[in-house]
Amino acid sequence: MSKSAITAKIDLLLAKQGIRKSQFYKDCGISSACYSQWNTEKTFPRLANLSKISEYLGVSLEDLLSEEQQNET
Numbered sequence: 001m002s003k004s005a006i007t008a009k010i011d012l013l014l015a016k017q018g019i020r021k022s023q024f025y026k027d028c029g030i031s032s033a034c035y036s037q038w039n040t041e042k043t044f045p046r047l048a049n050l051s052k053i054s055e056y057l058g059v060s061l062e063d064l065l066s067e068e069q070q071n072e073t
Helices: 005-017 021-028 032-039 047-057 061-065
Strands: none
Touching: 005 021, 005 032, 005 047, 005 061, 021 032, 021 047, 047 061
């Protein structure tokens, strides 16, 4: 089963910024079960959650939703 584009992007940004998923879940008010459903594409994040996540990660909503994987160092 492949990872969804949105969770792949979030995971990449978390890794680049050195943020643990547990901290991300806590800070953004997202459960690991909810994130798992996004990952398996059973559900998609609501706009309010996407806005909160983009702000938390310091990226625009457009960048968060783009399917391009950026390889910045």
